[in-house]
Amino acid sequence: MIYDYRCPDCKFEMEELVKKFDDPVCCKECGHPSMTRKFPAPAIKSLNSKEKISESLRKRSLADAKRRSEEYGENARRQVNTALGRK
Numbered sequence: 001m002i003y004d005y006r007c008p009d010c011k012f013e014m015e016e017l018v019k020k021f022d023d024p025v026c027c028k029e030c031g032h033p034s035m036t037r038k039f040p041a042p043a044i045k046s047l048n049s050k051e052k053i054s055e056s057l058r059k060r061s062l063a064d065a066k067r068r069s070e071e072y073g074e075n076a077r078r079q080v081n082t083a084l085g086r087k
């Protein structure tokens, strides 16, 4: 994983590839033994609980619609096969 680090001493900033999240990173400028990791901005903005609920409901109904359309697609394919079989 690549994280952004910032030196608490000299304010030097750099990206560093670390194997483990907890790996300490030395500052390449001043040699500070543990640079501060800068957390990436959260992708999802915090919503209030009402918005969260409506969002999850929206996602669920989308998933349901998708599944239903797939089922209809399967039924339609069967009907086509049946029709072909009758020919």
Ligand SMILES: [Zn+2]
Residues within 6 Å of the ligand: 007, 008, 009, 010, 011, 012, 027, 028, 029, 030, 031, 032
């Ligand atoms: Zn430094």
